[in-house]
Amino acid sequence: MSKPNVLVIGSGGVGAISALSLSHNGGSTVTLVVRSDYDLINEKGFSINSCTYGKLTNWKPHNLARSVSEAREKYGPFDYILLTTKNVPDGPTTCEEIVAPAVTEQNEVIILLQNGIDIEKPMIAKFPGHLVLSGVSHIGSTYYHGHVENKGIDAVFLGDFNPKPACQHRASSASAAAKIEEFISIYHNPGFNRIQVDANVQKTRWEKLMYNSVFNVMTALVDLDVNSMQINGANDDLIRPAMAEIMAIARSVGVECDQGIVEKFVHIGDGLFYSPSMCVDMRKKQLMELEVILGNPIRIAREHSVPTPILGVLYPLLKMVQFRIKQEKKMFVIDQRDFQGSSDDYPRIFEEKYRH
Incomplete structure (x- = not known):
């Protein structure tokens, strides 16, 4: 059975550590979109100083891509799309527009590891046939010019934004629960990070x-x-x-x-x-x-x-x-x-x- 294929969009402090956690687990294939610093990371990799993973140099996930479109063309389709970028709907590009090139008819699971309230509504409206999950991250991690300083343990709370009975839901409750459990299984590294099901993620x-x-x-x-x-x-x-x-x-x-x-x-x-x-x-x-x-x-x-x-x-x-x-x-x-x-x-x- 092939490993789940995961796309991480956003290579800042949260995204880089998320890609590291997924890669360290070994249960999935990880592609990370690196936009402005692609040439730097492609050549030298990340330097990471993590409170749990230690000091890493020249670190990269399995695949790097300059854009979401390139990631889809070279390494897709994906089972999970993990979005860790800032959410600025009044900016030049919305999160739905960022994610769109990676979304196919494969029913990818979209996980919003982002701040804010009501962020799921435009994503669900744009991709009504896909399961959109909420990820709440408690982490101290910053990125600057190829270096990640991770001072707090990566703790993620994962759940369905708006769970409903199976007859009303875009995907059955059992299917949503199975996807949440699978992602936890490929993200969790005991002693290095914490990720758990959150039945009341709102x-x-x-x-x-x-x-x-x-x-x-x-x-x-x-x-x-x-x-x-x-x-x-x-x-x-x-x-x-x-x-x-x-x-x-x-x-x-x-x-x-x-x-x-x-x-x-x-x-x-x-x-x-x-x-x-x-x-x-x-x-x-x-x-x-x-x-x-x-x-x-x-x-x-x-x-x-x-x-x-x-x-x-x-x-x-x-x-x-x-x-x-x-x-x-x-x-x-x-x-x-x-x-x-x-x-x-x-x-x-x-x-x-x-x-x-």
């Missing part, structure tokens, strides 16, 4: 969101690390109240987050003076995962009439920061002649003329 997503939508968003907005915000009284003034808002939004859709998560996250970085990924992206003038981390929760809150006095202010402010980054990247060039009327009409004009 709750896990909301609880991780309590950190991302608060610490990521606030640090990116004010350009300060977490502890520097806390020095200025942010715990009581902003952080705890904002997390309470996320819990209330989750509750409005039937998800009850554990209250203890608040204090866990408030103190998880004590003494580290750590800058979360969204803050780092802002400093590097890269697009941030704003819409899936905060935009979608705010839209849910509005739909269910949940008050968001803090997050509802942070979201439009950070949208302006994202707007500035897009302008600097020349994603659009404003023609001031388009905006001569009432400023109340400006958002509509922008959507009609500049949103692609």
Whole structure:
């Protein structure tokens, strides 16, 4: 029996360690898409300093590809497509567009190892005949110019985004469970990583969101690390109240987050003076995962009439920061002649003329 064929899209800190975990297990054939640094990785491989896998030099998975299309042509079709890229639906390319070249009629399983809420909906709409699974990653791993620094054990929670009875589901419950178990079997390396079935993965997503939508968003907005915000009284003034808002939004859709998560996250970085990924992206003038981390929760809150006095202010402010980054990247060039009327009409004009 042939081994499952796995495509990993995204070669950053999470994607590289995911490809390493799959390769180390030996139960699958692994192809990794490396875009901007393909020549570097193809020639020299990754250098990896991992808290569990140790120090590796010149490491590569079974196959490398410059693009998803090349991966499909040379090494496909795939049984599993693992997407680890940033999810920026307001950017130049959506996740559905990134994945599309690898999707055939073979009923590939698509796993979104990404941040955010409601990220599965556009993927399921685009590929309704495929099983789309949720992967929540808890890992400390960063990538820069061929080097991966992995300081936290790779822990993955894997489940179905929206499990339903077999008669209602795009794939039977038994089939989904079998696919989840198979992927766990080819990913898990005892003593090196942790991956487990999560029957309530939406709750896990909301609880991780309590950190991302608060610490990521606030640090990116004010350009300060977490502890520097806390020095200025942010715990009581902003952080705890904002997390309470996320819990209330989750509750409005039937998800009850554990209250203890608040204090866990408030103190998880004590003494580290750590800058979360969204803050780092802002400093590097890269697009941030704003819409899936905060935009979608705010839209849910509005739909269910949940008050968001803090997050509802942070979201439009950070949208302006994202707007500035897009302008600097020349994603659009404003023609001031388009905006001569009432400023109340400006958002509509922008959507009609500049949103692609």
